Amino acid sequence: MRVFITGGTGLIGSALVDSLISRQYRVFALARSETACTRLRAIGAVPIHGDLTDPARWCAALPPVDAVIHAACDFSDAMTDIDRTLLDHLIPAVHAMPGPVRFLYTGGSWLFAQTPPGQSIDESSPFDPLPEFQWMCSGIDRVLGDERLHGIVIHPGCVYATGRHGHYGLLARDLQTARTNDRVTLIGDGDVTLPMVHADDLADLYCLALGNAAPGSSYFGVAINDLTNRALAGLIARHVGTPDCQIDAITVQTAITRLGRWAAGLARHQTMTATKAVSDLGWNPAHCDLENDLRRVGMQFRD
Template sequence: MDVFITGATGYIGFNIATTFRRAGYRVYGLTRSEQKAQWLQQQEIIPVIGDMKDPDSYREIASQSAVIIHAGIDYGDDTIAIDQTTVDTLTQICKEEESPQTFIYTSGCWMHGNTGCEPADESTPINPIDIVQWRPEIEQQVLQGTNVNSLVLRPGCVYGKRGGMTGQWFEGAVNGTINVVGDGTNFWTMVHAEDLADAYLLAAESGRDGEVFDISDRSRYTVRQMAEAVAQCVEGDPEINYIPTEEAAKNIGVTAEAMAIDQHIVSTKTERQLGWKPNHRGFINDVQIYFDAWKAHQKD
């Protein structure tokens, strides 16, 4: 069975691509780079040289794939427009094909906003923070697609392998200062990159349609606890610099709100309906392993 993945060389997309390949799928991965195309080939992933800005560069491959996964995001001034163009293209492709395809869209747990200590799940009314205010309409467009099994996955903060957002802490530790937005008493929803990829595979094979799935491991550590654990990964005594959200916003804009988010997201539905469960024990338990992996990736 053929699978097409946007963002196949990205942090999330690459782990999804390799997971599907290990499961025996023929995987096509969109990439803009000839160098990264070779990297995909080393993992038995068939590179599609193209760009989300140019739908014609991937339209043919997407139309012949049984599963389409949109895991790419093009950061910049036109992020929203590119995502909208990509979703428009992929939903139209699905609509035109004779046999229903499966289309999985990557959203995120920031759609829930701040939940505090109260657990939230897919049945909880969404309250997206500013940086993802545009996503509810995209989610609904995907879920209401015709002639397609449509699914939306909302990962928490992804860790492991190349590092994701936690990689910023690792870099800070190496350089002597770990910057944390807020006072660190907040909680992030976390999930390991491989556990997340497993959720995509199970979702694709589930046959379900019109469903949203939150993807979160069972760990409950404050940002302060995680930053302190990162500090222990290096020699010396790196400073942990807690920056008030309002001050951080002057430099990084609406991203500051995301860094200071306080959430408790549960994945009961994902576990029940997809049979998914996180295999990794949480960020702190193996933080040295995650640091060493991140450090090794800096040499790539």
């Protein structure tokens, strides 16, 4: 199978490229720079030189593919227009392919409401997105509503990684400040839990969906649900900082001022079940112990 990926050198995409190639897929990935092209070639992918913000320059020249995985997102205020314009060009290019094409679109946990204590949500829950991610709902409607696409949606939790390809995702800022300033930041209520997933496990879910999911289906990619923000900050301080590492509490508004409006999601309490992915696709995430992952990261930093 020939697969085209957007965001192929990003947090999710780099893990995806590795996972697909290990399964003997032929992978084509969008690359904005020569550096990205070189990285993709080094791991066995074929780079498609182009910019997500200017799809008119490269969409019409896409090689024939059997599947598209849209895994690119830059969290900027411009992403509404970027994603709409991308789909304006990419969907017609997919329609022009010689055979049917599966189109996997990436949603996210912040398209859904907070959950009360003791409750969880699944794929049947209605959207209630943070305003900064409303554009994803429009993209999902376009992909699932197009009868000529075999559309599938993956909703990741908050994605983290443990350093392969240089990515740490959700953990990146606090890992950096723990190492350089001996400080970790706790945002909002320390009892908030964020649904989380390792990029490698998420890549495995995409691959399973690519081969086995029914068109029109959606899946939650969540492996860790029960770790509070306070506990997460403590684990990073313990395994990456020194014994004197400090945990600084800041308000959600302060986080928004520092990081952008999307940071409100870091204080959105959610519990999400991946039962459907497990039962339908046989998904079996390997990274369910974040402390173990952080212990290994801390050891890597000290080596």
